[in-house]
Amino acid sequence: MDNRAIGVFDSGIGGLTVVNALTTVLPNEKFIYVGDTARVPYGNKSIDSIRQYSLEITKWLLKKNCKMIVVACNTVSSLVLDYLTSSISIPIIGVIDPGVEQAISISKNNKIAVLGTHATIRSNAYGKRLKKVNPEIEVISQACPLFVPLVEEGWVEGKIPRQIAKHYFNNLVKLDVDTIILGCTHYPLLKSTIHTVLKNKAMLVDSGEATAKTVLLTLKKLNALSNLTDYEIDCYVTDDPDLFNEVALQFVLKKINKTSHIDL
Ligand code: DGL
Numbered sequence: 001m002d003n004r005a006i007g008v009f010d011s012g013i014g015g016l017t018v019v020n021a022l023t024t025v026l027p028n029e030k031f032i033y034v035g036d037t038a039r040v041p042y043g044n045k046s047i048d049s050i051r052q053y054s055l056e057i058t059k060w061l062l063k064k065n066c067k068m069i070v071v072a073c074n075t076v077s078s079l080v081l082d083y084l085t086s087s088i089s090i091p092i093i094g095v096i097d098p099g100v101e102q103a104i105s106i107s108k109n110n111k112i113a114v115l116g117t118h119a120t121i122r123s124n125a126y127g128k129r130l131k132k133v134n135p136e137i138e139v140i141s142q143a144c145p146l147f148v149p150l151v152e153e154g155w156v157e158g159k160i161p162r163q164i165a166k167h168y169f170n171n172l173v174k175l176d177v178d179t180i181i182l183g184c185t186h187y188p189l190l191k192s193t194i195h196t197v198l199k200n201k202a203m204l205v206d207s208g209e210a211t212a213k214t215v216l217l218t219l220k221k222l223n224a225l226s227n228l229t230d231y232e233i234d235c236y237v238t239d240d241p242d243l244f245n246e247v248a249l250q251f252v253l254k255k256i257n258k259t260s261h262i263d264l
Helices: 016-025 047-063 074-087 096-106 118-123 125-133 147-152 159-175 187-197 207-221 241-251
Strands: 006-010 030-035 068-071 111-116 138-143 179-182 203-206 232-237 258-261
Touching (some): 006 016, 006 047, 016 030, 030 047, 047 074, 068 074, 068 207, 074 096, 074 118, 074 125, 096 125, 096 179, 096 203, 096 207, 111 118, 111 125, 118 125, 118 138, 125 138, 147 187, 159 187, 179 187, 187 203, 203 207, 241 258
Parallel strands (some): 006 030, 006 068, 030 232, 111 138, 111 179, 179 203, 232 258
């Protein structure tokens, strides 16, 4: 038993989709979430900036005595997870490998699409991992940069999101992909629009849900699960906490114990 918190971080609010998935499979844990809302988005920043920001957050979470860190951000997981892993001694889990494993297990025709930010797609982190497990897999990568501001605005359904999705998915439809990895924290909130545009023809892999299962298995293996009566979520953000809380509770989470501002 280990009642210390699990640290989770993201560039902003989107990583709460991963926290949501985590609370479903780990209902007795405490979560400390850091959203770098003052510096979001990371998806169009340089690797040097992403490394520096992520290290600052990781060090902050270590000071909070977390037992494990979950990197909810796909951009950070794609570009600097190895660097972070080599900098700390507690377990650190990113979202790429769990998403890859799930996609491979469900694809029937080995045509898998990866959606993500420019930085995630440019890094080809998902593509490399998919090909490593099965070189036969055809990987189709698509950056969907406009999805992030749409979700930040809470504009997840209707004509405009559908038109943008149609534009991005033109190729995927033609190439007959049967599995799509939602390789960005924000995209699970657009699931319904994505299903509508693709006419339910492809299965969607939510990297957050896949990651939550990996976290559960890892904690079990380490004998480090908590036994709280209910889950707890403390959020820390680098910009306005009230704004964050409002959007978080409207779109992603049912409860947050507290939200505070931090300077990193
Ligand atoms: N959290 C980022 C990701 O999952 C999306 C938002 C951003 O660009 O920072 O890639």
